[in-house]
Amino acid sequence: TATPRVRDDIRQSLGIDAHNEYIGSFNRPNLFMEVAPKTEPLDQVLNLLAQYPNESGIIYCATRGQTDHLRSVLHRKGYSVRPYHAGLPEKERTENQERFSRDDIRIIVATIAFGMGINKPNVRFIVHYDLPGSIDNYYQEIGRAGRDGLPAHCLLLFGYGDLQKVQFFIAQKTEQEQRTANILLSQLMGFAETDLCRRVPLLNYFGETGVPNRCGMCDNCRMGEEEKELVDLTIPAQMFLSCVKRTGEIFGAGHIVDVLRGSNSQKILKFGHEILSTYGIGTAYSAKQWRHIARQLIQKSLLLYEYEHGSLKLTPKAWEVMRGKETFLGRMEGAKKEHGAVLRQREGEAETFDSGLFEILRKKRKELADQANLPPYAIFHDRTLKEMATYYPRTRESLSAIYGIGKSKLEKYADAFLDIIREHCQTHQIPERQKPAPMAEPAPIPPDDSGKRRYLVIGERFNEGCTIEQLAGDFNIQRSTVIDHLYLYLRKNHPLRQNNLLISSSLTSDQRQSVLSSFARLGTERLRPVFEDLNGTIPYEELKLCLLHQLCQDQNRPESHKTFVCLAASRKYGGYCLAGKEWVEGKAGPWLRPVSRQETGELSTQEIRMNNGDIPQCMDIITIETQGAADHPYQTENVLIAEKRPWIWQRKLPLDALPHLMDDVNSLWPTGFHSTNGVNDRVPEETVKEANEPSLYLIRPDGFTLVVSDDLDGRNKVRARFAYRDTPYLLSVTDPGIERTYLVKDHGEYPLRKRDLYLTVSLGEPFNGYCYKLVAAVITME
Structure with missing residues (x-):
């Protein structure tokens, strides 16, 4: 279970050449993977156990206390459990593990301490009662099921409350370990919350x-059409978001549900x-239905779940739904079908076996195993016994065709098991069945390229509506190869739908935000x-x-959009003056100033309010619609905004990108011109027009101090004293945040001893x- 990074580390540590690396598939097609909302966990476990009577399984819990408690409850209910x-x-x-291996007990309730070295092939179910720490842990733990090749059920009970437990353990780690653990947790969340085939994120x-987009062996793939159908939940979504x-x-989802349903709890x-106006407006839905709606709002990024405190916060997408600009489609909680019986009807599996004969054979296996001091699977796997109970072999020749029976086991155990099968068939008048020979699947035939370059054919097929997975299957190539072809198609200036x-x-x-932020830096x-x-x-x-x-998004953006x-985002004549650098393909371009x-080009609050309801702040990445360049004698960066068109917030660029955005200039325009209260703070208008320089720079100053003093009209004024390239400056400050903080202070000087401090310096109107x-x-x- 090594990820690509771990495989690289192993190769480097052992000096293994990449050409000598052999990677087996991580896919375990016989494992049925299900993620269920953790609503009534004990009842959910009992329902699963009822589907697998007398079968072996492991239930994983996060803590020792939870392990002991659940084992005690199951023991009182009559289950064979340790x-x-x-x-x-x-x-x-050691005793509990040994008894589990020998089928003396059926169920182990364990922490992650259990499982290393276990090779019990007939584990029919794995339950994660609590959230595992990572996808690596999850995959290793479900990997202990179904090693005999027969179907096994892997149930993960997923509750957002469990995230706080995981976050608690993460908080005990070092800062670097916390960063890695949070990324791993985010990946696990992506697996748990996906509505696509679960094998896609797991194997990726x-x-x-080259993972198919449908496996047929997970809850999402097995979901009935009526369950998949989305309904309009805009009204209840608006209720929840408003609350x-x-x-x-x-507050967390539980408190929000209580308010919506009109609870009289002490907390409310x-x-x-x-x-509140939202108190009691949601009595038409049960608490369970409201929790299901809350999960969907989180999964679809309308709500942000804060791991540390368990609270919910609105995202920019939420405002679109709240204002009626977007419809929210989802599923209303209803009864789910049990998956246990479905597993036994898996396509390609042998016909239904004779359960009565299977139990007799299993008892014989246990008897022989105890005599030889071996675990039962060392005699025969469950799959072997089930095939015996399906095809009823009467001779050594037909018995040798059964799965898992070689020459050695045929000599040791044939007589004991053939006697049982013959007696059972004679009693019940059952004829022997011929086991069909396995058939090999024909290899897919790649589509005819018609003489075109492969990247052209794949790009055109993608634009016609094919998915990446479909193209990988049609051309019998890896999924990554399809992505490479699409990248080449786009780079050759062919339009690609996004x-x-x-x-x-x-x-x-x-995770996507983290990736885009890294590309940005x-x-x-x-x-x-x-x-x-x-x-x-x-x-x-x-x-x-x-x-x-990202490249496709940039390519498809209309020319009028910037x-x-x-x-x-500074003050200007009672309005705002915004400026920034164009952002194309994850890289900064020339300066841009919307007017x-x-x-004098100032912008009103209404004009700059973004689709998330906020006013732009430094490091926001924003898309606006423009009407071309605005005429100005020296501010060549000015672009005219389209009236009454929304400003679209894309994301926040991390502050550590600032060094990559700096301008490398020798001086801040011509120097030697001072006002009464400034130093090198102005330039004659005619000089500016002749110089043809940019009117904006992002710099890193030396020795930065804020000075609060009177202006010429007697009002308080904030100025900045600093040096740049050994030249002193004393300039007026129009940053609203600085003004709010320092205009109320006494006259004096306030040094800002910040090591990483940057200034946007602008050349204003004449x-x-x-x-x-x-x-x-x-x-x-900071």
């Missing part, structure tokens, strides 16, 4: 490509939530720096897919024959 965790004496642990995590907002975005009365790209991704929205030319920046937790294939989506990273049709230099933004890395 615990296993590090708190038990070694002798008891381990670097396996989250009105309660201050500091304590916070005065009984007087709305079907991320459907193939197994990443969560948080490190560029898009090479993937390895991004891979290493993310500690190798995102597979290369997923990085390629995110890069392809995307920029905001580097100043209105006002004489006044009395001079253009004044202004500090439009003060940005710190």
Whole structure:
């Protein structure tokens, strides 16, 4: 179970050449994977056990206390069960493991301490009562099921409350370990919350490509058509989101549900939530239905779940639904079908076996195993016994065709088992059945390329509606190869549709944000720096897919649309002056300053409010619609905004990208011109027009101090004293955040001893024959 990064480490440590690396498939097609909302966990476990009477299984819990409690409950209900965790004496642990291996007990309730070295082939079910720590842990633990090749059931009970337990354990780690653990947890969340085939994110995590988009052996693939159908849940979604907002975005789903259903709990009365307009408006839905709606709002990124405190917060997408601009489609909680019986009807599996004969054979196996002091599976696997109970072999020749029976076992055990089968068939008048020979699947035939280059054919087929998985299957190539062809197709200036790209991704929205942020800081030319920046937790294939989506998005953006990273949102004549650098393909371009049709170009609050309801801040990446360049004698960066068109917030660029955005200039325009209260703070207008320089720079100053003093009209004024390239400056500050903090302070000087401090300096509108230099933004890395 080694991820690509672990495989690289192994190769490097052992000096193994990549050409001598052999990788087996991680796919275990006989394992049925199900993730169920953790609503009534004990009842959910009991329902599963009822589907597998007298079968062996393992139930994993997060803590010793939970392990002991669950084992005690199951024991009182008559189940053959023992615990296993590090708190038990070694002798008891060894005894419990040995008895489980020998079929003397059926169920082990354990922590992750159990399982290493276990090779019991007839484990029919694995339950994760609590959330595992990572996909690696999950895969290793479910890997202990179905080793005999017969179907096995893997149930993960997923509750958002469990995240706080996991987060508690993560908090005990070092800062670097916490970062890695949180990424691993995010990947596990992506697996648990996906509505696609579960094998896609699981196998992609381990670097396996060419995964079909439907396995037929997970809950998502087995979901009935009536369960898959989405209904309009806009109204209840608006109720829930509104209640989250009105309660201050500091409570979890349980409290929100109580408010919506009009509970009189002490907590509601304590916070005065009984007087809210959303109190009691949701009685038409049960608490269980509301929790199901809450999970879907989190899964579809309308709500952000804060791991540390368990609270819910609105995302920009939520406002679109709340304002009625977007419809929310989802599923209403209903009864789910049991999957246990379905497993036994898996396509390609042998016909239904004779359960009566199977039990007789199993007893004989146990008897022989005890006599030889061996675990039962060392005699025959369950799959072998089930085939005996399906085809009723009467001779040594027909018995040798049964799975798992070689020459040695035929000599040792043929007589004992053939006697039982013959007697059973004679009693019940059952004829022997011929076991069919296995048939090999024909290899897929790649489509005819009609003489075209392969990347052209694949690009055109993708634009016609084929998914990446379909193309991999049609051409009999790896999924990563399809992505490479699409990348080449786009780079050759062919248009590529983007709305079907991320459907193939197994990443969560948080993971995609991390990837895009890394591309923003490190560029898009090479993937390895991004891979290493993310500690190798995102597979290369997923990085390629995110890069392809970003490039496609940039390619398909209309000419009238501009995307920029905001580097100043300053005050200007009662309005705003915004400026930033164009953002194309994850890299910064030239400066851009959006302006209105006002004489001096200032923007109103209404004009700049983004689709998430916020005013732009530094490092926001925003897309706006423009009407071309705005005429200005020296501010060549100005673009005229389209009126009454929304500003679209894309994401936040991390502060550590600032060094990559800096301008390398020798001085801040011509120097030697000082106002009464400034130093090198202005330039004659005619000089500016003749110089043809940019009117904006992002710099890193030396010795930065804020000075609060009177202006010429007697009002308080904030100025910035600093040096740049050994030249002193004293400039007016128009950063609203700085003004709010320092205008209320006493006159004096306030040094900002921040090591990583950056300034956006702007050349303002002309006044009395001079253009004044202004500090439009003060940005710190803290």
